[in-house]
Amino acid sequence: MQRTTVLLLLLILATIQAKEEQNNKKEVDCETAKESVERSFQILSISTRQLGQKCREEKRECDKKMREFAKLEEEKKKCDESLKGLDDEVANYASSFDELGGELQKCKQELENVGVGTASPDLEDTKTELERTKGEKETLEAELATEKQEKSELQEKLDDTIREKTTLQVEVNALRENETFWENIVAKQKESKESLQVRLDAEITLKEEITKELSELKEEKIQLQKLAAENLVNYTDMQTQMEQLRKSIDRLENENKNVLTKLAICNELRSEPVVDDDTNEIDNKNMTEKCGRIGRGLELTRTNSGIYYFNHITALPWLSANDYCRARGLELASAESEDEILEVGRVRSLGYHVAFWTAASDRGHAAGQFHWPSGRKVASALWFPGQPDQVSHGREDCAYVYGSKLKDSPCSASFYFACQVPQECIPLLS
Structure with a gap:
Protein backbone atom coordinates (compact mmCIF):
# COMPACT_ATOMS: atom_id res chain seq x y z
CA MET A 1 0.00 0.00 0.00
CA LEU A 227 5.59 14.26 1.55
CA ALA A 228 7.47 12.21 -1.08
CA ALA A 229 10.70 12.47 0.94
CA GLU A 230 8.90 11.18 4.02
CA ASN A 231 7.33 8.33 2.06
CA LEU A 232 10.63 7.65 0.30
CA VAL A 233 12.32 7.20 3.67
CA ASN A 234 9.58 4.77 4.64
CA TYR A 235 9.89 3.05 1.27
CA THR A 236 13.67 2.76 1.69
CA ASP A 237 13.21 1.26 5.14
CA MET A 238 10.66 -1.17 3.70
CA GLN A 239 13.05 -2.08 0.88
CA THR A 240 15.82 -2.70 3.41
CA GLN A 241 13.53 -4.86 5.47
CA MET A 242 12.35 -6.72 2.37
CA GLU A 243 15.96 -7.29 1.31
CA GLN A 244 16.80 -8.64 4.75
CA LEU A 245 13.72 -10.86 4.61
CA ARG A 246 14.70 -12.04 1.13
CA LYS A 247 18.20 -12.92 2.33
CA SER A 248 16.72 -14.71 5.32
CA ILE A 249 14.36 -16.63 3.02
CA ASP A 250 17.27 -17.57 0.70
CA ARG A 251 19.32 -18.68 3.69
CA LEU A 252 16.41 -20.69 5.08
CA GLU A 253 15.79 -22.26 1.68
CA ASN A 254 19.46 -23.25 1.41
CA GLU A 255 19.37 -24.62 4.92
CA ASN A 256 16.15 -26.43 4.10
CA LYS A 257 17.76 -27.93 0.98
CA ASN A 258 20.78 -29.00 3.01
CA VAL A 259 18.54 -30.51 5.68
CA LEU A 260 16.48 -32.34 3.07
CA THR A 261 19.66 -33.58 1.39
CA LYS A 262 21.13 -34.72 4.66
CA LEU A 263 17.81 -36.30 5.61
CA ALA A 264 17.76 -38.19 2.31
CA ILE A 265 21.35 -39.29 2.87
CA CYS A 266 20.54 -40.40 6.42
CA ASN A 267 17.55 -42.38 5.14
CA GLU A 268 19.80 -44.12 2.61
CA LEU A 269 22.46 -44.86 5.21
CA ARG A 270 20.13 -46.17 7.90
CA SER A 271 20.55 -49.70 6.60
CA GLU A 272 24.37 -49.30 6.25
CA PRO A 273 26.99 -49.29 8.99
CA VAL A 274 28.18 -45.81 9.92
CA VAL A 275 31.74 -44.95 8.93
CA ASP A 276 33.59 -43.03 11.65
CA ASP A 277 35.46 -40.19 9.90
CA ASP A 278 36.84 -38.85 13.18
CA THR A 279 39.16 -41.79 13.83
CA ASN A 280 42.73 -40.52 13.81
CA GLU A 281 44.40 -43.93 13.41
CA ILE A 282 43.03 -46.35 10.87
CA ASP A 283 44.63 -49.71 10.57
CA ASN A 284 44.75 -51.71 7.41
CA LYS A 285 41.72 -53.73 8.45
CA ASN A 286 39.56 -50.66 8.92
CA MET A 287 40.90 -49.19 5.63
CA THR A 288 39.96 -52.38 3.81
CA GLU A 289 36.55 -52.34 5.44
CA LYS A 290 36.02 -48.63 4.58
CA CYS A 291 37.16 -48.91 0.99
CA GLY A 292 35.19 -52.09 0.56
CA ARG A 293 31.96 -50.22 1.20
CA ILE A 294 32.84 -47.24 -1.08
CA GLY A 295 30.28 -46.63 -3.78
CA ARG A 296 28.09 -49.50 -2.67
CA GLY A 297 24.92 -49.37 -4.72
CA LEU A 298 26.37 -46.75 -7.08
CA GLU A 299 27.32 -47.10 -10.73
CA LEU A 300 31.03 -46.25 -10.87
CA THR A 301 32.86 -45.35 -14.06
CA ARG A 302 36.55 -46.23 -14.39
CA THR A 303 38.77 -43.94 -16.50
CA ASN A 304 42.51 -43.64 -17.02
CA SER A 305 42.68 -40.98 -14.31
CA GLY A 306 40.44 -42.59 -11.67
CA ILE A 307 37.13 -44.09 -10.68
CA TYR A 308 34.14 -41.72 -10.74
CA TYR A 309 30.45 -41.64 -9.91
CA PHE A 310 28.51 -39.25 -12.12
CA ASN A 311 25.24 -38.07 -10.56
CA HIS A 312 23.05 -37.00 -13.45
CA ILE A 313 19.76 -37.51 -11.65
CA THR A 314 19.63 -34.96 -8.82
CA ALA A 315 21.10 -31.44 -9.22
CA LEU A 316 22.39 -30.06 -5.91
CA PRO A 317 24.24 -26.98 -4.64
CA TRP A 318 28.02 -27.36 -4.22
CA LEU A 319 27.95 -27.96 -0.41
CA SER A 320 25.13 -30.50 -0.69
CA ALA A 321 26.94 -32.30 -3.51
CA ASN A 322 30.11 -32.38 -1.41
CA ASP A 323 28.17 -33.83 1.56
CA TYR A 324 26.53 -36.41 -0.74
CA CYS A 325 29.93 -37.66 -1.93
CA ARG A 326 31.49 -37.73 1.56
CA ALA A 327 28.53 -39.65 3.01
CA ARG A 328 29.34 -42.44 0.52
CA GLY A 329 33.07 -42.41 1.20
CA LEU A 330 33.74 -40.49 -2.00
CA GLU A 331 35.04 -36.99 -2.76
CA LEU A 332 34.02 -34.30 -5.22
CA ALA A 333 36.09 -34.86 -8.34
CA SER A 334 39.50 -33.16 -8.37
CA ALA A 335 40.44 -32.97 -12.04
CA GLU A 336 43.80 -31.29 -11.50
CA SER A 337 45.15 -31.88 -15.03
CA GLU A 338 43.88 -31.46 -18.55
CA ASP A 339 43.70 -35.23 -18.96
CA GLU A 340 41.50 -35.55 -15.92
CA ILE A 341 39.32 -32.66 -17.14
CA LEU A 342 38.95 -34.44 -20.46
CA GLU A 343 38.12 -37.71 -18.68
CA VAL A 344 35.34 -36.01 -16.72
CA GLY A 345 34.13 -33.98 -19.71
CA ARG A 346 34.11 -37.04 -21.93
CA VAL A 347 31.24 -38.43 -19.90
CA ARG A 348 29.09 -36.09 -21.93
CA SER A 349 29.36 -38.61 -24.77
CA LEU A 350 27.63 -41.14 -22.53
CA GLY A 351 24.50 -39.03 -22.59
CA TYR A 352 24.91 -37.44 -19.17
CA HIS A 353 24.44 -33.72 -18.37
CA VAL A 354 27.08 -31.41 -19.75
CA ALA A 355 28.00 -29.66 -16.45
CA PHE A 356 29.31 -31.28 -13.25
CA TRP A 357 30.49 -29.79 -9.95
CA THR A 358 34.18 -30.31 -9.11
CA ALA A 359 36.03 -29.93 -5.79
CA ALA A 360 37.76 -26.69 -6.90
CA SER A 361 36.76 -23.50 -5.01
CA ASP A 362 38.24 -20.30 -3.55
CA ARG A 363 36.65 -20.89 -0.16
CA GLY A 364 39.25 -20.01 2.45
CA HIS A 365 41.34 -18.14 -0.14
CA ALA A 366 41.32 -14.69 -1.78
CA ALA A 367 38.52 -14.09 -4.26
CA GLY A 368 39.34 -15.69 -7.59
CA GLN A 369 42.19 -17.83 -6.17
CA PHE A 370 40.78 -21.33 -6.78
CA HIS A 371 42.46 -24.36 -5.16
CA TRP A 372 41.92 -28.13 -5.08
CA PRO A 373 41.42 -29.94 -1.75
CA SER A 374 45.05 -31.06 -2.05
CA GLY A 375 46.09 -27.40 -1.69
CA ARG A 376 47.29 -27.07 -5.27
CA LYS A 377 46.16 -23.98 -7.18
CA VAL A 378 43.95 -24.57 -10.20
CA ALA A 379 46.10 -24.16 -13.31
CA SER A 380 45.08 -21.30 -15.60
CA ALA A 381 45.13 -23.65 -18.61
CA LEU A 382 42.15 -25.53 -17.17
CA TRP A 383 39.80 -22.50 -17.34
CA PHE A 384 37.60 -21.34 -20.19
CA PRO A 385 38.80 -17.99 -21.68
CA GLY A 386 37.72 -15.12 -19.42
CA GLN A 387 37.22 -17.45 -16.44
CA PRO A 388 37.04 -17.12 -13.50
CA ASP A 389 35.00 -13.91 -13.83
CA GLN A 390 33.50 -13.50 -10.37
CA VAL A 391 35.05 -10.01 -10.14
CA SER A 392 32.48 -8.78 -12.66
CA HIS A 393 29.61 -11.12 -11.73
CA GLY A 394 29.78 -11.16 -7.93
CA ARG A 395 30.67 -14.05 -5.64
CA GLU A 396 31.26 -17.14 -7.76
CA ASP A 397 33.33 -19.31 -5.41
CA CYS A 398 32.87 -22.83 -6.85
CA ALA A 399 33.97 -24.43 -10.14
CA TYR A 400 32.30 -26.94 -12.46
CA VAL A 401 33.37 -28.85 -15.58
CA TYR A 402 31.73 -27.75 -18.80
CA GLY A 403 32.87 -29.96 -21.67
CA SER A 404 36.65 -29.83 -21.43
CA LYS A 405 37.22 -26.67 -19.32
CA LEU A 406 36.33 -25.18 -15.95
CA LYS A 407 33.90 -22.34 -15.21
CA ASP A 408 33.11 -20.60 -11.91
CA SER A 409 29.61 -20.20 -10.45
CA PRO A 410 27.88 -19.23 -7.18
CA CYS A 411 28.03 -22.20 -4.80
CA SER A 412 24.26 -21.90 -4.28
CA ALA A 413 23.62 -22.87 -7.91
CA SER A 414 22.43 -26.43 -8.54
CA PHE A 415 24.34 -28.72 -10.92
CA TYR A 416 24.83 -32.42 -11.34
CA PHE A 417 28.13 -33.50 -9.86
CA ALA A 418 30.99 -35.98 -10.17
CA CYS A 419 32.32 -37.92 -7.16
CA GLN A 420 35.64 -39.76 -7.26
CA VAL A 421 37.09 -42.65 -5.29
CA PRO A 422 39.95 -41.54 -2.98
CA GLN A 423 43.32 -42.44 -4.45
CA GLU A 424 44.19 -44.69 -1.47
CA CYS A 425 41.12 -46.81 -2.10
CA ILE A 426 41.65 -47.37 -5.84
CA PRO A 427 44.14 -50.24 -5.33
CA LEU A 428 41.71 -51.98 -2.97
CA LEU A 429 38.90 -51.69 -5.52
CA SER A 430 41.06 -53.18 -8.26
Whole structure:
Protein backbone atom coordinates (compact mmCIF):
# COMPACT_ATOMS: atom_id res chain seq x y z
CA MET A 1 0.00 0.00 0.00
CA GLN A 2 2.78 2.40 0.94
CA ARG A 3 4.65 1.47 -2.21
CA THR A 4 1.56 2.32 -4.27
CA THR A 5 1.27 5.64 -2.41
CA VAL A 6 4.93 6.44 -3.14
CA LEU A 7 4.50 5.58 -6.83
CA LEU A 8 1.39 7.76 -6.93
CA LEU A 9 3.29 10.65 -5.33
CA LEU A 10 6.16 10.21 -7.77
CA LEU A 11 3.65 10.25 -10.64
CA ILE A 12 2.06 13.43 -9.24
CA LEU A 13 5.52 15.02 -8.91
CA ALA A 14 6.35 14.08 -12.48
CA THR A 15 3.04 15.59 -13.65
CA ILE A 16 3.69 18.77 -11.68
CA GLN A 17 7.21 19.02 -13.08
CA ALA A 18 5.87 18.56 -16.62
CA LYS A 19 3.21 21.23 -15.97
CA GLU A 20 5.87 23.48 -14.43
CA GLU A 21 8.06 23.03 -17.50
CA GLN A 22 5.02 23.78 -19.69
CA ASN A 23 4.29 26.93 -17.65
CA ASN A 24 7.95 27.96 -17.87
CA LYS A 25 7.79 27.48 -21.63
CA LYS A 26 4.53 29.45 -21.75
CA GLU A 27 6.13 32.20 -19.66
CA VAL A 28 9.11 32.28 -22.02
CA ASP A 29 6.70 32.45 -24.97
CA CYS A 30 4.83 35.26 -23.18
CA GLU A 31 8.09 37.14 -22.59
CA THR A 32 9.02 36.64 -26.24
CA ALA A 33 5.60 37.89 -27.38
CA LYS A 34 5.87 40.83 -25.00
CA GLU A 35 9.31 41.72 -26.33
CA SER A 36 7.99 41.38 -29.90
CA VAL A 37 5.03 43.65 -29.10
CA GLU A 38 7.32 46.17 -27.41
CA ARG A 39 9.66 46.15 -30.41
CA SER A 40 6.69 46.60 -32.75
CA PHE A 41 5.41 49.38 -30.48
CA GLN A 42 8.80 51.10 -30.57
CA ILE A 43 9.01 50.70 -34.36
CA LEU A 44 5.51 52.13 -34.73
CA SER A 45 6.38 55.02 -32.41
CA ILE A 46 9.48 55.78 -34.47
CA SER A 47 7.50 55.44 -37.71
CA THR A 48 4.77 57.69 -36.30
CA ARG A 49 7.31 60.34 -35.33
CA GLN A 50 8.96 60.11 -38.75
CA LEU A 51 5.58 60.33 -40.49
CA GLY A 52 4.60 63.30 -38.33
CA GLN A 53 7.85 65.03 -39.13
CA LYS A 54 7.43 64.31 -42.84
CA CYS A 55 3.84 65.50 -42.70
CA ARG A 56 4.92 68.73 -41.04
CA GLU A 57 7.60 69.24 -43.68
CA GLU A 58 5.04 68.62 -46.43
CA LYS A 59 2.69 71.09 -44.76
CA ARG A 60 5.42 73.73 -44.54
CA GLU A 61 6.19 73.16 -48.22
CA CYS A 62 2.49 73.44 -49.02
CA ASP A 63 2.23 76.70 -47.05
CA LYS A 64 5.26 78.02 -48.88
CA LYS A 65 3.68 77.14 -52.24
CA MET A 66 0.44 78.80 -51.15
CA ARG A 67 2.28 82.01 -50.25
CA GLU A 68 4.01 81.96 -53.63
CA PHE A 69 0.65 81.36 -55.26
CA ALA A 70 -0.88 84.34 -53.39
CA LYS A 71 2.08 86.49 -54.46
CA LEU A 72 1.58 85.48 -58.08
CA GLU A 73 -2.13 86.32 -57.75
CA GLU A 74 -1.18 89.83 -56.61
CA GLU A 75 1.29 90.18 -59.47
CA LYS A 76 -1.41 89.00 -61.90
CA LYS A 77 -3.80 91.65 -60.59
CA LYS A 78 -1.11 94.31 -61.01
CA CYS A 79 -0.44 93.11 -64.55
CA ASP A 80 -4.15 93.19 -65.30
CA GLU A 81 -4.36 96.75 -63.99
CA SER A 82 -1.28 97.76 -65.99
CA LEU A 83 -2.74 96.20 -69.14
CA LYS A 84 -6.01 98.04 -68.54
CA GLY A 85 -4.13 101.33 -68.11
CA LEU A 86 -2.16 100.63 -71.28
CA ASP A 87 -5.36 99.86 -73.14
CA ASP A 88 -6.79 103.21 -71.98
CA GLU A 89 -3.63 105.03 -73.05
CA VAL A 90 -3.66 103.26 -76.42
CA ALA A 91 -7.29 104.28 -76.87
CA ASN A 92 -6.40 107.87 -75.94
CA TYR A 93 -3.44 107.79 -78.34
CA ALA A 94 -5.70 106.41 -81.07
CA SER A 95 -8.29 109.12 -80.39
CA SER A 96 -5.60 111.84 -80.48
CA PHE A 97 -4.19 110.30 -83.64
CA ASP A 98 -7.63 110.38 -85.24
CA GLU A 99 -8.10 114.00 -84.17
CA LEU A 100 -4.69 114.91 -85.61
CA GLY A 101 -5.55 113.05 -88.79
CA GLY A 102 -8.74 115.07 -89.02
CA GLU A 103 -6.95 118.35 -88.46
CA LEU A 104 -4.33 117.30 -91.01
CA GLN A 105 -7.07 116.61 -93.50
CA LYS A 106 -8.63 120.00 -92.83
CA CYS A 107 -5.26 121.63 -93.37
CA LYS A 108 -4.83 119.91 -96.67
CA GLN A 109 -8.29 120.98 -97.69
CA GLU A 110 -7.59 124.53 -96.77
CA LEU A 111 -4.35 124.42 -98.75
CA GLU A 112 -6.14 123.16 -101.75
CA ASN A 113 -8.75 125.88 -101.39
CA VAL A 114 -6.23 128.63 -101.01
CA GLY A 115 -4.15 127.45 -103.98
CA VAL A 116 -0.49 127.07 -104.60
CA GLY A 117 1.72 130.18 -104.30
CA THR A 118 -0.69 132.06 -102.04
CA ALA A 119 0.97 133.07 -98.87
CA SER A 120 -0.61 134.38 -95.84
CA PRO A 121 0.27 134.47 -92.20
CA ASP A 122 -2.53 131.98 -91.45
CA LEU A 123 -1.10 129.56 -93.95
CA GLU A 124 2.31 129.77 -92.43
CA ASP A 125 0.82 129.21 -89.06
CA THR A 126 -1.12 126.31 -90.42
CA LYS A 127 2.02 124.76 -91.87
CA THR A 128 3.83 125.24 -88.68
CA GLU A 129 0.94 123.72 -86.82
CA LEU A 130 0.91 120.89 -89.33
CA GLU A 131 4.60 120.20 -88.87
CA ARG A 132 4.15 120.28 -85.13
CA THR A 133 1.17 117.96 -85.46
CA LYS A 134 3.22 115.57 -87.59
CA GLY A 135 5.96 115.53 -84.97
CA GLU A 136 3.41 114.86 -82.22
CA LYS A 137 1.89 112.16 -84.39
CA GLU A 138 5.27 110.45 -84.85
CA THR A 139 5.95 110.79 -81.14
CA LEU A 140 2.55 109.32 -80.33
CA GLU A 141 3.11 106.50 -82.83
CA ALA A 142 6.46 105.74 -81.20
CA GLU A 143 4.88 105.82 -77.74
CA LEU A 144 2.03 103.64 -79.02
CA ALA A 145 4.52 101.10 -80.41
CA THR A 146 6.36 101.15 -77.06
CA GLU A 147 3.11 100.67 -75.17
CA LYS A 148 2.13 97.81 -77.47
CA GLN A 149 5.51 96.19 -76.90
CA GLU A 150 5.12 96.62 -73.11
CA LYS A 151 1.59 95.27 -73.40
CA SER A 152 2.91 92.24 -75.30
CA GLU A 153 5.64 91.65 -72.67
CA LEU A 154 3.09 92.03 -69.86
CA GLN A 155 0.78 89.59 -71.69
CA GLU A 156 3.60 87.07 -71.95
CA LYS A 157 4.43 87.60 -68.30
CA LEU A 158 0.76 87.15 -67.44
CA ASP A 159 0.62 83.92 -69.47
CA ASP A 160 3.75 82.65 -67.65
CA THR A 161 2.16 83.63 -64.36
CA ILE A 162 -1.02 81.77 -65.26
CA ARG A 163 0.94 78.66 -66.28
CA GLU A 164 2.99 78.84 -63.06
CA LYS A 165 -0.23 79.34 -61.12
CA THR A 166 -1.70 76.22 -62.78
CA THR A 167 1.45 74.24 -61.97
CA LEU A 168 1.39 75.46 -58.38
CA GLN A 169 -2.30 74.60 -58.14
CA VAL A 170 -1.52 71.03 -59.28
CA GLU A 171 1.34 70.79 -56.77
CA VAL A 172 -0.89 72.18 -54.01
CA ASN A 173 -3.59 69.66 -54.86
CA ALA A 174 -0.97 66.86 -54.83
CA LEU A 175 0.36 68.09 -51.49
CA ARG A 176 -3.15 68.18 -50.08
CA GLU A 177 -3.78 64.64 -51.29
CA ASN A 178 -0.40 63.59 -49.84
CA GLU A 179 -1.28 65.28 -46.57
CA THR A 180 -4.58 63.40 -46.48
CA PHE A 181 -2.74 60.14 -47.23
CA TRP A 182 -0.26 60.66 -44.39
CA GLU A 183 -3.04 61.71 -42.05
CA ASN A 184 -4.79 58.41 -42.83
CA ILE A 185 -1.55 56.51 -42.23
CA VAL A 186 -1.02 58.31 -38.92
CA ALA A 187 -4.60 57.49 -37.93
CA LYS A 188 -4.04 53.81 -38.82
CA GLN A 189 -0.76 53.83 -36.90
CA LYS A 190 -2.58 55.24 -33.89
CA GLU A 191 -5.22 52.52 -34.17
CA SER A 192 -2.49 49.87 -34.52
CA LYS A 193 -0.68 51.39 -31.55
CA GLU A 194 -3.84 51.23 -29.47
CA SER A 195 -4.41 47.62 -30.58
CA LEU A 196 -0.84 46.72 -29.66
CA GLN A 197 -1.28 48.44 -26.32
CA VAL A 198 -4.39 46.34 -25.66
CA ARG A 199 -2.50 43.20 -26.69
CA LEU A 200 0.44 44.17 -24.49
CA ASP A 201 -1.88 44.70 -21.53
CA ALA A 202 -3.45 41.29 -22.20
CA GLU A 203 -0.01 39.66 -22.37
CA ILE A 204 1.02 41.34 -19.12
CA THR A 205 -2.20 40.11 -17.46
CA LEU A 206 -1.57 36.58 -18.79
CA LYS A 207 1.99 36.69 -17.53
CA GLU A 208 0.81 37.74 -14.08
CA GLU A 209 -1.72 34.87 -14.06
CA ILE A 210 0.94 32.37 -15.20
CA THR A 211 3.37 33.69 -12.58
CA LYS A 212 0.74 33.32 -9.90
CA GLU A 213 -0.14 29.80 -11.05
CA LEU A 214 3.57 28.91 -11.23
CA SER A 215 4.07 30.16 -7.69
CA GLU A 216 1.15 28.05 -6.48
CA LEU A 217 2.54 25.02 -8.33
CA LYS A 218 5.97 25.57 -6.77
CA GLU A 219 4.42 25.66 -3.31
CA GLU A 220 2.43 22.53 -4.09
CA LYS A 221 5.58 20.90 -5.45
CA ILE A 222 7.51 21.73 -2.27
CA GLN A 223 4.75 20.22 -0.14
CA LEU A 224 4.62 17.10 -2.34
CA GLN A 225 8.42 16.83 -2.28
CA LYS A 226 8.33 16.89 1.52
CA LEU A 227 5.59 14.26 1.55
CA ALA A 228 7.47 12.21 -1.08
CA ALA A 229 10.70 12.47 0.94
CA GLU A 230 8.90 11.18 4.02
CA ASN A 231 7.33 8.33 2.06
CA LEU A 232 10.63 7.65 0.30
CA VAL A 233 12.32 7.20 3.67
CA ASN A 234 9.58 4.77 4.64
CA TYR A 235 9.89 3.05 1.27
CA THR A 236 13.67 2.76 1.69
CA ASP A 237 13.21 1.26 5.14
CA MET A 238 10.66 -1.17 3.70
CA GLN A 239 13.05 -2.08 0.88
CA THR A 240 15.82 -2.70 3.41
CA GLN A 241 13.53 -4.86 5.47
CA MET A 242 12.35 -6.72 2.37
CA GLU A 243 15.96 -7.29 1.31
CA GLN A 244 16.80 -8.64 4.75
CA LEU A 245 13.72 -10.86 4.61
CA ARG A 246 14.70 -12.04 1.13
CA LYS A 247 18.20 -12.92 2.33
CA SER A 248 16.72 -14.71 5.32
CA ILE A 249 14.36 -16.63 3.02
CA ASP A 250 17.27 -17.57 0.70
CA ARG A 251 19.32 -18.68 3.69
CA LEU A 252 16.41 -20.69 5.08
CA GLU A 253 15.79 -22.26 1.68
CA ASN A 254 19.46 -23.25 1.41
CA GLU A 255 19.37 -24.62 4.92
CA ASN A 256 16.15 -26.43 4.10
CA LYS A 257 17.76 -27.93 0.98
CA ASN A 258 20.78 -29.00 3.01
CA VAL A 259 18.54 -30.51 5.68
CA LEU A 260 16.48 -32.34 3.07
CA THR A 261 19.66 -33.58 1.39
CA LYS A 262 21.13 -34.72 4.66
CA LEU A 263 17.81 -36.30 5.61
CA ALA A 264 17.76 -38.19 2.31
CA ILE A 265 21.35 -39.29 2.87
CA CYS A 266 20.54 -40.40 6.42
CA ASN A 267 17.55 -42.38 5.14
CA GLU A 268 19.80 -44.12 2.61
CA LEU A 269 22.46 -44.86 5.21
CA ARG A 270 20.13 -46.17 7.90
CA SER A 271 20.55 -49.70 6.60
CA GLU A 272 24.37 -49.30 6.25
CA PRO A 273 26.99 -49.29 8.99
CA VAL A 274 28.18 -45.81 9.92
CA VAL A 275 31.74 -44.95 8.93
CA ASP A 276 33.59 -43.03 11.65
CA ASP A 277 35.46 -40.19 9.90
CA ASP A 278 36.84 -38.85 13.18
CA THR A 279 39.16 -41.79 13.83
CA ASN A 280 42.73 -40.52 13.81
CA GLU A 281 44.40 -43.93 13.41
CA ILE A 282 43.03 -46.35 10.87
CA ASP A 283 44.63 -49.71 10.57
CA ASN A 284 44.75 -51.71 7.41
CA LYS A 285 41.72 -53.73 8.45
CA ASN A 286 39.56 -50.66 8.92
CA MET A 287 40.90 -49.19 5.63
CA THR A 288 39.96 -52.38 3.81
CA GLU A 289 36.55 -52.34 5.44
CA LYS A 290 36.02 -48.63 4.58
CA CYS A 291 37.16 -48.91 0.99
CA GLY A 292 35.19 -52.09 0.56
CA ARG A 293 31.96 -50.22 1.20
CA ILE A 294 32.84 -47.24 -1.08
CA GLY A 295 30.28 -46.63 -3.78
CA ARG A 296 28.09 -49.50 -2.67
CA GLY A 297 24.92 -49.37 -4.72
CA LEU A 298 26.37 -46.75 -7.08
CA GLU A 299 27.32 -47.10 -10.73
CA LEU A 300 31.03 -46.25 -10.87
CA THR A 301 32.86 -45.35 -14.06
CA ARG A 302 36.55 -46.23 -14.39
CA THR A 303 38.77 -43.94 -16.50
CA ASN A 304 42.51 -43.64 -17.02
CA SER A 305 42.68 -40.98 -14.31
CA GLY A 306 40.44 -42.59 -11.67
CA ILE A 307 37.13 -44.09 -10.68
CA TYR A 308 34.14 -41.72 -10.74
CA TYR A 309 30.45 -41.64 -9.91
CA PHE A 310 28.51 -39.25 -12.12
CA ASN A 311 25.24 -38.07 -10.56
CA HIS A 312 23.05 -37.00 -13.45
CA ILE A 313 19.76 -37.51 -11.65
CA THR A 314 19.63 -34.96 -8.82
CA ALA A 315 21.10 -31.44 -9.22
CA LEU A 316 22.39 -30.06 -5.91
CA PRO A 317 24.24 -26.98 -4.64
CA TRP A 318 28.02 -27.36 -4.22
CA LEU A 319 27.95 -27.96 -0.41
CA SER A 320 25.13 -30.50 -0.69
CA ALA A 321 26.94 -32.30 -3.51
CA ASN A 322 30.11 -32.38 -1.41
CA ASP A 323 28.17 -33.83 1.56
CA TYR A 324 26.53 -36.41 -0.74
CA CYS A 325 29.93 -37.66 -1.93
CA ARG A 326 31.49 -37.73 1.56
CA ALA A 327 28.53 -39.65 3.01
CA ARG A 328 29.34 -42.44 0.52
CA GLY A 329 33.07 -42.41 1.20
CA LEU A 330 33.74 -40.49 -2.00
CA GLU A 331 35.04 -36.99 -2.76
CA LEU A 332 34.02 -34.30 -5.22
CA ALA A 333 36.09 -34.86 -8.34
CA SER A 334 39.50 -33.16 -8.37
CA ALA A 335 40.44 -32.97 -12.04
CA GLU A 336 43.80 -31.29 -11.50
CA SER A 337 45.15 -31.88 -15.03
CA GLU A 338 43.88 -31.46 -18.55
CA ASP A 339 43.70 -35.23 -18.96
CA GLU A 340 41.50 -35.55 -15.92
CA ILE A 341 39.32 -32.66 -17.14
CA LEU A 342 38.95 -34.44 -20.46
CA GLU A 343 38.12 -37.71 -18.68
CA VAL A 344 35.34 -36.01 -16.72
CA GLY A 345 34.13 -33.98 -19.71
CA ARG A 346 34.11 -37.04 -21.93
CA VAL A 347 31.24 -38.43 -19.90
CA ARG A 348 29.09 -36.09 -21.93
CA SER A 349 29.36 -38.61 -24.77
CA LEU A 350 27.63 -41.14 -22.53
CA GLY A 351 24.50 -39.03 -22.59
CA TYR A 352 24.91 -37.44 -19.17
CA HIS A 353 24.44 -33.72 -18.37
CA VAL A 354 27.08 -31.41 -19.75
CA ALA A 355 28.00 -29.66 -16.45
CA PHE A 356 29.31 -31.28 -13.25
CA TRP A 357 30.49 -29.79 -9.95
CA THR A 358 34.18 -30.31 -9.11
CA ALA A 359 36.03 -29.93 -5.79
CA ALA A 360 37.76 -26.69 -6.90
CA SER A 361 36.76 -23.50 -5.01
CA ASP A 362 38.24 -20.30 -3.55
CA ARG A 363 36.65 -20.89 -0.16
CA GLY A 364 39.25 -20.01 2.45
CA HIS A 365 41.34 -18.14 -0.14
CA ALA A 366 41.32 -14.69 -1.78
CA ALA A 367 38.52 -14.09 -4.26
CA GLY A 368 39.34 -15.69 -7.59
CA GLN A 369 42.19 -17.83 -6.17
CA PHE A 370 40.78 -21.33 -6.78
CA HIS A 371 42.46 -24.36 -5.16
CA TRP A 372 41.92 -28.13 -5.08
CA PRO A 373 41.42 -29.94 -1.75
CA SER A 374 45.05 -31.06 -2.05
CA GLY A 375 46.09 -27.40 -1.69
CA ARG A 376 47.29 -27.07 -5.27
CA LYS A 377 46.16 -23.98 -7.18
CA VAL A 378 43.95 -24.57 -10.20
CA ALA A 379 46.10 -24.16 -13.31
CA SER A 380 45.08 -21.30 -15.60
CA ALA A 381 45.13 -23.65 -18.61
CA LEU A 382 42.15 -25.53 -17.17
CA TRP A 383 39.80 -22.50 -17.34
CA PHE A 384 37.60 -21.34 -20.19
CA PRO A 385 38.80 -17.99 -21.68
CA GLY A 386 37.72 -15.12 -19.42
CA GLN A 387 37.22 -17.45 -16.44
CA PRO A 388 37.04 -17.12 -13.50
CA ASP A 389 35.00 -13.91 -13.83
CA GLN A 390 33.50 -13.50 -10.37
CA VAL A 391 35.05 -10.01 -10.14
CA SER A 392 32.48 -8.78 -12.66
CA HIS A 393 29.61 -11.12 -11.73
CA GLY A 394 29.78 -11.16 -7.93
CA ARG A 395 30.67 -14.05 -5.64
CA GLU A 396 31.26 -17.14 -7.76
CA ASP A 397 33.33 -19.31 -5.41
CA CYS A 398 32.87 -22.83 -6.85
CA ALA A 399 33.97 -24.43 -10.14
CA TYR A 400 32.30 -26.94 -12.46
CA VAL A 401 33.37 -28.85 -15.58
CA TYR A 402 31.73 -27.75 -18.80
CA GLY A 403 32.87 -29.96 -21.67
CA SER A 404 36.65 -29.83 -21.43
CA LYS A 405 37.22 -26.67 -19.32
CA LEU A 406 36.33 -25.18 -15.95
CA LYS A 407 33.90 -22.34 -15.21
CA ASP A 408 33.11 -20.60 -11.91
CA SER A 409 29.61 -20.20 -10.45
CA PRO A 410 27.88 -19.23 -7.18
CA CYS A 411 28.03 -22.20 -4.80
CA SER A 412 24.26 -21.90 -4.28
CA ALA A 413 23.62 -22.87 -7.91
CA SER A 414 22.43 -26.43 -8.54
CA PHE A 415 24.34 -28.72 -10.92
CA TYR A 416 24.83 -32.42 -11.34
CA PHE A 417 28.13 -33.50 -9.86
CA ALA A 418 30.99 -35.98 -10.17
CA CYS A 419 32.32 -37.92 -7.16
CA GLN A 420 35.64 -39.76 -7.26
CA VAL A 421 37.09 -42.65 -5.29
CA PRO A 422 39.95 -41.54 -2.98
CA GLN A 423 43.32 -42.44 -4.45
CA GLU A 424 44.19 -44.69 -1.47
CA CYS A 425 41.12 -46.81 -2.10
CA ILE A 426 41.65 -47.37 -5.84
CA PRO A 427 44.14 -50.24 -5.33
CA LEU A 428 41.71 -51.98 -2.97
CA LEU A 429 38.90 -51.69 -5.52
CA SER A 430 41.06 -53.18 -8.26
